Amino acid sequence: MSAVSEFALYGYFRSSAAFRVRIALNLKDLQADLRFVHLLKEGGQQHSDTYKAVNPQELIPTLMHGGHTIGQSLAIIEYLDEVVPEPALLPPGPAARARVRQIALAIACDIHPLNNLRVLQYLRHKLGADDTARADWQHHWMATGFAALEAMLTQGAGTGRFCHGDAPGLADVCLIPQMANARRIEMDLSPYPTLRRIEEAAYLLPAFTAARPENQPDAE
Numbered sequence: 001m002s003a004v005s006e007f008a009l010y011g012y013f014r015s016s017a018a019f020r021v022r023i024a025l026n027l028k029d030l031q032a033d034l035r036f037v038h039l040l041k042e043g044g045q046q047h048s049d050t051y052k053a054v055n056p057q058e059l060i061p062t063l064m065h066g067g068h069t070i071g072q073s074l075a076i077i078e079y080l081d082e083v084v085p086e087p088a089l090l091p092p093g094p095a096a097r098a099r100v101r102q103i104a105l106a107i108a109c110d111i112h113p114l115n116n117l118r119v120l121q122y123l124r125h126k127l128g129a130d131d132t133a134r135a136d137w138q139h140h141w142m143a144t145g146f147a148a149l150e151a152m153l154t155q156g157a158g159t160g161r162f163c164h165g166d167a168p169g170l171a172d173v174c175l176i177p178q179m180a181n182a183r184r185i186e187m188d189l190s191p192y193p194t195l196r197r198i199e200e201a202a203y204l205l206p207a208f209t210a211a212r213p214e215n216q217p218d219a220e
């Protein structure tokens with residue numbers, strides 16, 4: 001389609017919110033012009049005046065398309081799903097869509113923000129938390145969130161090969177990057193067999209592997 005070359009994505013290889021958008025773009029076979037925002041260099045390029053003009057939240061990702069500038073990974077992904085409907089990232093039917101959004105939001109609203117860079121920096125610099133305390137914080141909030149997700153996905157009717165059914169969707173797009181974050185801090189994932197099974201299924205798909213942090217051009 002003609003819109004393909006018009007996507008531009010501001011991101012950073014290690015950003016799990018950008019990882020979500022990379023997966024969604026790949027699942028839809030869309031290319032984007034990648035613009036790299038290094039979250040640590042120069043005090044964090046997300047805080048530069050140039051980037052603030054793009055996204056006043058000073059967070060990545062940001063998508064540009066057709067003259068629109070869109071922040072917030074879930075807003076971006078739902079936008080992509082509306083602009084390029086196939087393959088759909090949300091299932092048909094209100095209850096199924098609500099279930100998928102429930103899983104996605106449990107990750108994007110209740111796990112990820114507590115472990116974000118700026119929160120960890122605040123813990124260190126303003127509250128004096130040392131490395132051990134910060135690691136404890138991260139493990140605690142990820143484990144709390146993952147325990148709930150494991151229960152939802154194990155007991156919930158609707159779980160299939162992926163979080164909902166046998167095709168990847170919005171919930172998987174959020175889950176897999178969060179698990180990558182958990183692995184990065186060497187969290188014990190043995191209590192979450194369903195999450196690990198879904199992760200294994202996801203990484204059999206090129207859309208997920210190509211989006212991994214280590215496979216990005218700005219990876220260090």
Ligand SMILES: N[C@@H](CCC(=O)N[C@@H](CS)C(=O)NCC(=O)O)C(=O)O
Pocket residue numbers: 014015016017018039044046058059060061071072073074108116117118119
């Ligand atoms: N809710 C936002 C979260 C965005 C976010 O927190 N991005 C992180 C990277 S994963 C970031 O830009 N952090 C920069 C910082 O904390 O200064 C979304 O889903 O897009």
